[in-house]
Amino acid sequence: MIFNYKIADIVFSADIIYKSTYERMKDYLAPEGEKPEFGFKITDADIAEERRLSPYDFPDNVYEHTAVYRKYIYEIMEKYDAFFFHCSAIAVDGEAIMFTARSGTGKSTHRNLWMKNFGDRVTVINDDKPVIRRIDGKFYVYGTPWQGKEGLGCNIRVPAKALCFLSRAEENSIGPIDTISVVAKLMNQTVRPSDPWLMSNLLDLLDGFVRQVDCYDLRVNMNDDAAIVAYNGIKGK
Amino acid sequence: MKRKEGFLLRQFGDDYIVVAVGDDAENFNKLITLNGVGAFIYNFIVEEKSRDEVVAALTEHYEVERSLAESDVAAFEARLSAAGLIDD
Numbered sequence: 001m002i003f004n005y006k007i008a009d010i011v012f013s014a015d016i017i018y019k020s021t022y023e024r025m026k027d028y029l030a031p032e033g034e035k036p037e038f039g040f041k042i043t044d045a046d047i048a049e050e051r052r053l054s055p056y057d058f059p060d061n062v063y064e065h066t067a068v069y070r071k072y073i074y075e076i077m078e079k080y081d082a083f084f085f086h087c088s089a090i091a092v093d094g095e096a097i098m099f100t101a102r103s104g105t106g107k108s109t110h111r112n113l114w115m116k117n118f119g120d121r122v123t124v125i126n127d128d129k130p131v132i133r134r135i136d137g138k139f140y141v142y143g144t145p146w147q148g149k150e151g152l153g154c155n156i157r158v159p160a161k162a163l164c165f166l167s168r169a170e171e172n173s174i175g176p177i178d179t180i181s182v183v184a185k186l187m188n189q190t191v192r193p194s195d196p197w198l199m200s201n202l203l204d205l206l207d208g209f210v211r212q213v214d215c216y217d218l219r220v221n222m223n224d225d226a227a228i229v230a231y232n233g234i235k236g237k
Numbered sequence: 238m239k240r241k242e243g244f245l246l247r248q249f250g251d252d253y254i255v256v257a258v259g260d261d262a263e264n265f266n267k268l269i270t271l272n273g274v275g276a277f278i279y280n281f282i283v284e285e286k287s288r289d290e291v292v293a294a295l296t297e298h299y300e301v302e303r304s305l306a307e308s309d310v311a312a313f314e315a316r317l318s319a320a321g322l323i324d325d
Contacts (some may be wrong), residue, residue, distance in 0.1 A: 180252035180270050187256065187268055196245065196258040203247045203256070210249065 002039075006030035008131040008142035009157065010076055013039035014068055017047075018061035021068060025145040027155050038079070040071045069129065069146050073191060078198060081134040081205055085189040087163075088148075089125040089141045090114055095161035096125060096141035097234060099218070100189065105166055108150060110220055113227040126153035132160065134205060139212050162214045162234045169219035172226045174233030177217040179210050244322060246271075246279060255279065255322060269320050274299065278313050282323060288314070 002015045005028045013036040016022065021042075030036070042064055050063035050070070076082040087100040088107045092114070101107050108127065115122050128148030130141050139160040147153040165177055165185060183206050193199050216233060220226035243259035253276040255269040271279060277298065281291045288310060295306040317323045 178252070179250040180254065183249050183254055184268060184270055187254070192256065194258055194260070196243075199245055199256060199258045200247075203245065203254075207247075207249060 004030035004034065004036050006034060007072065007144055008076065008082060008133055009135075010037060010080060010082075012036045012072065012075065014071075015039070015041035016064060016068065017042060018064050020061040021064045024065055025068070028145050038075050040075070042067050042071070046071070065146070069144075073131075076131070077191060077193065077202070081201075082131055083190055083202060083205055084129055084131050085186050086129060088127045089130040089158075091123040091125055091141075091156070091158040092118060092161075092231075092235075093121055094158065096158040097161055098130070098141065098163045099166050100163065100185070101166035105168060106220075106222065107166060108148075109222055110166060110226060110230075113222075113224060114231075117224060117227045118231070123154065123156070124152040125156060125158055127151075128153075132209065134208060137208075139209055160209075160213045162216060164216045164218035164230065164234075166218050166220065168221070170221060171219070172221060172223070172229040173219045174230055175217050177215050179215075182210050182215045183207075246276060246283075248276070253279075269317075269322065274309070275313060278310060279317070282317070 001022075002013050003022065003025075004011060004013050005025060007028050011030045011034045046067040047060050047063045050067045054063065073084055085100060087098040088111045089096055089098045090111060099107050099110055111124065111127065115124075125141055126143045126147055127150055129144055129146040130153075131144055133140050133142060140157050141160050142157050143153045143155050163182070164174070165182075186206055190202070193202060214234065218230055218233070220230065243257055244255050245258055246253055246255050251273060253271040255271065278291055278295065281294055286294075291310050292303065292306045295301065295310065296303050314323065
Protein backbone atom coordinates (compact mmCIF):
# COMPACT_ATOMS: atom_id res chain seq x y z
CA MET A 1 0.00 0.00 0.00
CA ILE A 2 1.10 3.55 -0.70
CA PHE A 3 1.47 6.05 2.14
CA ASN A 4 2.70 9.62 2.21
CA TYR A 5 5.30 10.39 4.84
CA LYS A 6 6.90 13.58 6.05
CA ILE A 7 10.35 13.09 7.54
CA ALA A 8 12.73 15.98 8.14
CA ASP A 9 10.11 18.26 6.55
CA ILE A 10 10.36 16.31 3.30
CA VAL A 11 7.17 14.71 1.99
CA PHE A 12 7.49 11.50 -0.02
CA SER A 13 5.42 8.44 -0.86
CA ALA A 14 6.42 4.89 -0.10
CA ASP A 15 4.71 1.79 -1.45
CA ILE A 16 5.23 -0.74 1.34
CA ILE A 17 4.28 -4.36 1.87
CA TYR A 18 4.15 -4.93 5.64
CA LYS A 19 1.83 -3.63 8.30
CA SER A 20 4.74 -3.56 10.78
CA THR A 21 6.48 -0.94 8.60
CA TYR A 22 3.31 1.14 8.63
CA GLU A 23 3.16 0.84 12.42
CA ARG A 24 6.81 1.82 12.87
CA MET A 25 6.38 4.88 10.67
CA LYS A 26 2.90 6.04 11.58
CA ASP A 27 4.11 9.05 13.60
CA TYR A 28 5.58 10.34 10.37
CA LEU A 29 2.53 10.14 8.07
CA ALA A 30 2.25 13.36 6.06
CA PRO A 31 -0.64 15.70 6.84
CA GLU A 32 -3.62 15.45 4.46
CA GLY A 33 -3.14 17.37 1.26
CA GLU A 34 0.66 17.72 1.35
CA LYS A 35 2.07 16.51 -1.95
CA PRO A 36 5.01 14.06 -2.08
CA GLU A 37 8.22 15.43 -3.60
CA PHE A 38 9.37 11.97 -4.63
CA GLY A 39 8.26 8.38 -4.22
CA PHE A 40 9.48 4.81 -4.33
CA LYS A 41 8.26 1.25 -4.04
CA ILE A 42 9.79 -1.44 -1.87
CA THR A 43 10.25 -4.69 -3.77
CA ASP A 44 11.25 -8.20 -2.78
CA ALA A 45 14.64 -7.45 -4.32
CA ASP A 46 15.12 -4.47 -1.96
CA ILE A 47 14.35 -6.67 1.01
CA ALA A 48 16.72 -9.36 -0.23
CA GLU A 49 19.44 -6.71 -0.56
CA GLU A 50 18.90 -5.55 3.04
CA ARG A 51 19.15 -9.15 4.16
CA ARG A 52 22.40 -9.55 2.25
CA LEU A 53 23.88 -6.45 3.93
CA SER A 54 22.71 -7.46 7.40
CA PRO A 55 24.81 -9.53 9.80
CA TYR A 56 21.56 -10.87 11.32
CA ASP A 57 18.71 -13.01 10.14
CA PHE A 58 15.55 -11.03 10.79
CA PRO A 59 12.12 -11.59 9.25
CA ASP A 60 11.46 -9.78 5.94
CA ASN A 61 9.30 -7.09 7.53
CA VAL A 62 12.25 -5.81 9.59
CA TYR A 63 14.30 -5.45 6.43
CA GLU A 64 11.51 -3.52 4.75
CA HIS A 65 11.88 -0.81 7.40
CA THR A 66 15.62 -0.46 6.67
CA ALA A 67 14.97 -0.61 2.91
CA VAL A 68 12.68 2.43 3.23
CA TYR A 69 15.45 4.16 5.16
CA ARG A 70 18.05 3.46 2.50
CA LYS A 71 15.87 4.72 -0.35
CA TYR A 72 14.82 7.79 1.58
CA ILE A 73 18.34 8.74 2.64
CA TYR A 74 19.78 8.39 -0.88
CA GLU A 75 17.01 10.57 -2.27
CA ILE A 76 17.38 13.33 0.30
CA MET A 77 21.19 13.37 0.15
CA GLU A 78 20.87 13.87 -3.57
CA LYS A 79 18.13 16.46 -3.59
CA TYR A 80 18.45 18.42 -0.34
CA ASP A 81 21.18 19.75 1.93
CA ALA A 82 20.80 16.70 4.13
CA PHE A 83 22.96 13.94 5.53
CA PHE A 84 23.05 11.48 8.38
CA PHE A 85 25.48 9.69 10.62
CA HIS A 86 24.87 7.20 13.37
CA CYS A 87 24.40 8.99 16.64
CA SER A 88 22.17 9.48 19.62
CA ALA A 89 20.68 12.97 19.49
CA ILE A 90 18.99 14.69 22.40
CA ALA A 91 17.45 18.12 22.83
CA VAL A 92 18.52 19.95 25.97
CA ASP A 93 16.70 23.22 26.62
CA GLY A 94 15.78 23.31 22.94
CA GLU A 95 19.27 22.71 21.52
CA ALA A 96 20.43 19.45 19.94
CA ILE A 97 23.44 17.60 21.29
CA MET A 98 24.64 14.56 19.34
CA PHE A 99 26.72 11.69 20.68
CA THR A 100 28.54 9.42 18.32
CA ALA A 101 30.88 6.52 19.04
CA ARG A 102 31.94 3.11 17.89
CA SER A 103 29.21 0.61 18.65
CA GLY A 104 29.61 -0.87 22.09
CA THR A 105 31.11 2.31 23.57
CA GLY A 106 27.98 3.13 25.52
CA LYS A 107 26.16 5.92 23.66
CA SER A 108 22.81 4.84 25.09
CA THR A 109 24.23 4.53 28.59
CA HIS A 110 25.64 8.04 28.39
CA ARG A 111 22.39 9.39 26.93
CA ASN A 112 20.59 7.79 29.88
CA LEU A 113 22.81 9.70 32.29
CA TRP A 114 21.64 12.96 30.73
CA MET A 115 18.00 11.90 31.09
CA LYS A 116 18.61 10.95 34.70
CA ASN A 117 20.47 14.17 35.57
CA PHE A 118 18.40 16.69 33.67
CA GLY A 119 14.96 15.06 33.62
CA ASP A 120 12.33 16.99 31.68
CA ARG A 121 14.90 19.31 30.17
CA VAL A 122 16.03 16.42 27.97
CA THR A 123 14.07 15.01 25.01
CA VAL A 124 15.46 12.19 22.88
CA ILE A 125 15.27 13.34 19.26
CA ASN A 126 16.52 10.05 17.88
CA ASP A 127 18.71 7.31 19.32
CA ASP A 128 20.24 5.93 16.14
CA LYS A 129 19.66 7.61 12.79
CA PRO A 130 18.57 11.24 12.97
CA VAL A 131 18.68 13.34 9.80
CA ILE A 132 20.75 16.53 9.69
CA ARG A 133 19.57 19.30 7.35
CA ARG A 134 20.84 22.74 6.49
CA ILE A 135 17.98 25.16 5.96
CA ASP A 136 18.67 28.84 5.22
CA GLY A 137 22.24 28.35 6.41
CA LYS A 138 21.31 26.77 9.76
CA PHE A 139 21.75 23.13 10.74
CA TYR A 140 18.89 21.19 12.31
CA VAL A 141 18.59 17.70 13.75
CA TYR A 142 15.39 15.84 12.92
CA GLY A 143 13.75 12.83 14.49
CA THR A 144 13.11 9.89 12.16
CA PRO A 145 11.22 6.59 12.47
CA TRP A 146 14.54 4.71 12.57
CA GLN A 147 15.11 4.93 16.28
CA GLY A 148 17.44 2.12 17.25
CA LYS A 149 17.13 -0.78 19.66
CA GLU A 150 15.28 1.04 22.43
CA GLY A 151 12.92 2.79 20.02
CA LEU A 152 13.52 6.25 21.48
CA GLY A 153 12.83 9.40 19.55
CA CYS A 154 10.13 11.72 18.34
CA ASN A 155 9.03 13.73 15.35
CA ILE A 156 10.72 17.05 16.08
CA ARG A 157 13.27 19.44 14.63
CA VAL A 158 15.89 21.02 16.88
CA PRO A 159 18.74 23.45 16.03
CA ALA A 160 22.13 21.69 16.16
CA LYS A 161 24.33 22.85 19.03
CA ALA A 162 27.08 20.28 19.64
CA LEU A 163 28.52 16.98 18.51
CA CYS A 164 30.48 14.78 20.93
CA PHE A 165 32.79 11.96 19.92
CA LEU A 166 32.37 9.63 22.83
CA SER A 167 34.94 7.25 24.24
CA ARG A 168 35.36 5.43 27.54
CA ALA A 169 37.85 6.60 30.15
CA GLU A 170 38.50 6.32 33.88
CA GLU A 171 38.09 10.05 34.40
CA ASN A 172 35.49 12.29 32.75
CA SER A 173 36.80 15.00 30.46
CA ILE A 174 35.68 17.10 27.52
CA GLY A 175 37.93 18.95 25.12
CA PRO A 176 38.22 20.23 21.58
CA ILE A 177 38.76 17.96 18.58
CA ASP A 178 40.46 19.02 15.36
CA THR A 179 38.26 19.67 12.35
CA ILE A 180 39.92 17.20 10.02
CA SER A 181 39.33 14.36 12.51
CA VAL A 182 35.67 15.31 12.76
CA VAL A 183 35.25 15.30 9.00
CA ALA A 184 37.12 12.01 8.60
CA LYS A 185 35.04 10.34 11.31
CA LEU A 186 31.76 11.63 9.90
CA MET A 187 32.71 10.52 6.40
CA ASN A 188 33.32 7.05 7.78
CA GLN A 189 29.84 6.94 9.25
CA THR A 190 27.73 8.17 6.41
CA VAL A 191 26.79 7.10 2.89
CA ARG A 192 29.51 8.29 0.56
CA PRO A 193 28.13 9.16 -2.84
CA SER A 194 30.22 7.99 -5.77
CA ASP A 195 28.98 10.81 -7.98
CA PRO A 196 31.61 13.60 -7.86
CA TRP A 197 29.02 16.39 -7.64
CA LEU A 198 27.16 14.74 -4.81
CA MET A 199 30.42 14.05 -2.99
CA SER A 200 31.40 17.67 -3.42
CA ASN A 201 28.01 18.73 -2.02
CA LEU A 202 28.47 16.45 0.95
CA LEU A 203 31.92 17.92 1.67
CA ASP A 204 30.43 21.44 1.44
CA LEU A 205 27.73 20.43 3.86
CA LEU A 206 30.23 18.94 6.32
CA ASP A 207 32.36 22.06 6.03
CA GLY A 208 29.37 24.19 7.04
CA PHE A 209 28.44 21.74 9.78
CA VAL A 210 31.86 21.77 11.48
CA ARG A 211 31.96 25.56 11.35
CA GLN A 212 28.57 25.94 12.97
CA VAL A 213 28.33 23.03 15.38
CA ASP A 214 30.69 22.78 18.36
CA CYS A 215 32.59 19.48 18.22
CA TYR A 216 34.13 17.78 21.24
CA ASP A 217 36.26 14.86 22.26
CA LEU A 218 34.23 13.52 25.18
CA ARG A 219 35.77 10.87 27.44
CA VAL A 220 33.49 9.41 30.04
CA ASN A 221 33.00 6.73 32.62
CA MET A 222 29.54 5.46 33.52
CA ASN A 223 29.05 7.54 36.67
CA ASP A 224 26.37 10.20 36.97
CA ASP A 225 28.76 13.11 36.83
CA ALA A 226 29.82 12.14 33.28
CA ALA A 227 26.75 14.02 32.02
CA ILE A 228 27.51 17.01 34.26
CA VAL A 229 31.09 17.25 32.98
CA ALA A 230 29.85 17.04 29.41
CA TYR A 231 27.07 19.58 30.03
CA ASN A 232 29.46 22.10 31.59
CA GLY A 233 31.89 21.71 28.70
CA ILE A 234 29.17 22.26 26.10
CA LYS A 235 26.95 24.87 27.74
CA GLY A 236 29.71 26.70 29.55
CA LYS A 237 31.27 27.65 26.26
CA MET B 238 53.83 9.46 -10.72
CA LYS B 239 50.30 9.39 -12.04
CA ARG B 240 47.30 10.09 -9.94
CA LYS B 241 44.41 7.70 -10.41
CA GLU B 242 41.22 9.22 -11.75
CA GLY B 243 38.37 9.94 -9.44
CA PHE B 244 39.60 11.59 -6.28
CA LEU B 245 38.56 14.84 -4.67
CA LEU B 246 40.89 16.96 -2.56
CA ARG B 247 39.17 19.30 -0.14
CA GLN B 248 40.48 21.75 2.46
CA PHE B 249 39.15 21.87 6.01
CA GLY B 250 40.89 24.48 8.13
CA ASP B 251 44.63 23.89 7.81
CA ASP B 252 44.23 20.30 6.68
CA TYR B 253 42.96 18.42 3.66
CA ILE B 254 41.00 15.33 2.88
CA VAL B 255 41.16 13.13 -0.20
CA VAL B 256 38.16 10.95 -1.04
CA ALA B 257 37.37 8.63 -3.90
CA VAL B 258 34.56 9.35 -6.33
CA GLY B 259 33.27 7.64 -9.46
CA ASP B 260 34.08 4.00 -10.18
CA ASP B 261 36.86 3.91 -7.61
CA ALA B 262 34.57 4.90 -4.77
CA GLU B 263 33.20 1.38 -4.41
CA ASN B 264 36.61 -0.08 -3.75
CA PHE B 265 38.07 2.77 -1.80
CA ASN B 266 37.10 2.51 1.82
CA LYS B 267 39.76 4.66 3.32
CA LEU B 268 39.97 8.35 3.08
CA ILE B 269 43.24 10.15 3.43
CA THR B 270 43.90 13.26 5.42
CA LEU B 271 46.82 15.48 4.45
CA ASN B 272 48.53 18.48 5.98
CA GLY B 273 49.52 21.53 3.94
CA VAL B 274 52.76 20.02 2.65
CA GLY B 275 50.95 16.82 1.71
CA ALA B 276 48.34 18.75 -0.24
CA PHE B 277 51.09 20.78 -1.93
CA ILE B 278 52.74 17.58 -3.15
CA TYR B 279 49.42 16.01 -4.07
CA ASN B 280 48.53 18.96 -6.29
CA PHE B 281 51.75 18.48 -8.22
CA ILE B 282 50.89 14.83 -8.66
CA VAL B 283 47.46 15.83 -9.98
CA GLU B 284 49.27 17.79 -12.66
CA GLU B 285 51.33 14.69 -13.46
CA LYS B 286 54.66 16.28 -12.63
CA SER B 287 57.75 14.10 -12.33
CA ARG B 288 59.28 13.27 -8.98
CA ASP B 289 62.16 15.68 -9.73
CA GLU B 290 59.74 18.51 -10.42
CA VAL B 291 57.92 17.86 -7.17
CA VAL B 292 61.21 17.84 -5.25
CA ALA B 293 62.31 21.07 -6.93
CA ALA B 294 59.02 22.81 -6.11
CA LEU B 295 59.16 21.62 -2.54
CA THR B 296 62.75 22.78 -2.10
CA GLU B 297 61.89 26.20 -3.45
CA HIS B 298 58.55 26.71 -1.73
CA TYR B 299 59.46 25.43 1.71
CA GLU B 300 63.18 26.23 1.62
CA VAL B 301 64.24 22.74 2.64
CA GLU B 302 67.34 20.74 1.73
CA ARG B 303 67.03 18.71 -1.43
CA SER B 304 67.87 15.47 0.37
CA LEU B 305 65.09 16.07 2.88
CA ALA B 306 62.60 16.95 0.13
CA GLU B 307 63.55 13.75 -1.73
CA SER B 308 63.02 11.52 1.26
CA ASP B 309 59.75 13.29 2.10
CA VAL B 310 58.42 12.86 -1.42
CA ALA B 311 59.45 9.20 -1.48
CA ALA B 312 57.70 8.56 1.84
CA PHE B 313 54.63 10.43 0.69
CA GLU B 314 54.50 8.50 -2.57
CA ALA B 315 54.68 5.25 -0.68
CA ARG B 316 51.76 6.35 1.47
CA LEU B 317 49.64 7.41 -1.50
CA SER B 318 50.48 4.22 -3.31
CA ALA B 319 49.54 2.10 -0.30
CA ALA B 320 46.25 3.98 -0.10
CA GLY B 321 45.62 3.31 -3.79
CA LEU B 322 45.69 6.97 -4.74
CA ILE B 323 48.42 6.76 -7.36
CA ASP B 324 49.78 4.34 -9.90
CA ASP B 325 53.52 4.00 -9.76
